[in-house]
Amino acid sequence: MDDCRLYVITGENYHPGRSLLDVMERALIGGADILQLRAKETPKREVLAQAYALRELTQRYGVPFIINDHIDIALAVGADGVHLGQDDLPLAEARRILGPDKIIGISTHHIDQALDAERGGADYIGVGPVYPTGTKPGRKAVTTDYVREAAQRVRLPFVAIGGITLDNVDAVLEAGAVRICAVSAIVGSEDPAEACRTFLHHIRLKQMDHLIAGSTCTVCVNGREERTSARTVLELVEQLNLSGKRMVVELNGEIVPHERWGAAPIADGAVLELVHFVGGG
Numbered sequence: 587m588d589d590c591r592l593y594v595i596t597g598e599n600y601h602p603g604r605s606l607l608d609v610m611e612r613a614l615i616g617g618a619d620i621l622q623l624r625a626k627e628t629p630k631r632e633v634l635a636q637a638y639a640l641r642e643l644t645q646r647y648g649v650p651f652i653i654n655d656h657i658d659i660a661l662a663v664g665a666d667g668v669h670l671g672q673d674d675l676p677l678a679e680a681r682r683i684l685g686p687d688k689i690i691g692i693s694t695h696h697i698d699q700a701l702d703a704e705r706g707g708a709d710y711i712g713v714g715p716v717y718p719t720g721t722k723p724g725r726k727a728v729t730t731d732y733v734r735e736a737a738q739r740v741r742l743p744f745v746a747i748g749g750i751t752l753d754n755v756d757a758v759l760e761a762g763a764v765r766i767c768a769v770s771a772i773v774g775s776e777d778p779a780e781a782c783r784t785f786l787h788h789i790r791l792k793q794m795d796h797l798i799a800g801s802t803c804t805v806c807v808n809g810r811e812e813r814t815s816a817r818t819v820l821e822l823v824e825q826l827n828l829s830g831k832r833m834v835v836e837l838n839g840e841i842v843p844h845e846r847w848g849a850a851p852i853a854d855g856a857v858l859e860l861v862h863f864v865g866g867g
């Protein structure tokens with residue numbers, strides 16, 4: 587999952603007259619590096635047949651294959667894992683059934699759900715819907731604010747999903763996503779291979795921006811912008827020559843206990859308040 591950048595999900599209603607296998611193979615040719623079978627309105631036996639066919643296709647391209655919702659189908663066809671939502675089988679049960687090696691992805695719409703999934707042993711999370719989308723009508727968009735929050739606070743790989751198109755993907759990447767997931771913008775496009783190539787081009791350009799900016803990021807410390815290569819609160823405190831000082835550290839509005847400084851990640855845009863006690867008595 588770490589290396590995946592472009593996650594493509596099936597959506598048969600988006601390509602009338604073109605076969606599922608043809609469209610998904612075009613996505614793979616364009617560089618999709620993880621595929622999910624999601625078929626909400628299809629009879630289960632048909633989903634099973636589609637799953638066998640996509641298992642064979644993804645194996646040919648050496649790409650992980652995930653089944654949405656149906657753990658039994660994932661096991662039957664030897665898929666690499668499943669994707670589960672907040673109302674699907676709980677993560678712990680799914681892990682018990684699937685064992686330690688299968689990939690389990692969990693949809694999240696709020697940071698608390700993301701942190702729960704992380705603690706519960708998910709392999710990745712979905713963060714969305716970033717924008718309103720006809721693929722999940724009626725779902726409130728979480729906006730790029732949640733993407734930004736996930737980028738700062740979640741250590742697990744996450745994929746941004748929901749209403750992402752070639753017109754808005756830069757804003758999602760700018761918010762800190764490094765993995766993009768899409769249905770309609772890819773399988774509904776005239777040329778899914780070209781759509782994938784263009785998504786990947788945007789993703790790589792953003793990766794290059796990060797490299798060019800070096801390994802530093804901009805954080806706001808007590809109201810002042812600082813560039814830092816620190817990746818944790820502990821490293822930042824050391825870089826500011828404040829080690830050993832009695833201090834309370836607030837990261838993005840939350841106090842970080844001293845024993846967690848070494849594990850508290852700092853990402854671009856982090857806001858820190860370092861309250862440093864001077865003198866005694």
Ligand SMILES: Cc1ncc(COP(=O)(O)OP(=O)(O)O)c(N)n1
Nearest residue numbers: 654669670671672693712745747767
């Ligand atoms: C990568 C990814 N993220 C989110 C979802 C949505 O899953 P869920 O919330 O269970 O909703 P349905 O897809 O089942 O309608 C997903 N499938 N994949």
Ligand SMILES: Cc1nc(C(=O)O)sc1CCOP(=O)(O)O
Nearest residue numbers: 714715719721748749768769770
């Ligand atoms: C299936 C799904 N899950 C979402 C979530 O936020 O959990 S958004 C979504 C739809 C993604 O399709 P499109 O790229 O066409 O908007």
Ligand SMILES: [Mg+2]
Nearest residue numbers: 655670671674
């Ligand atoms: Mg589901």
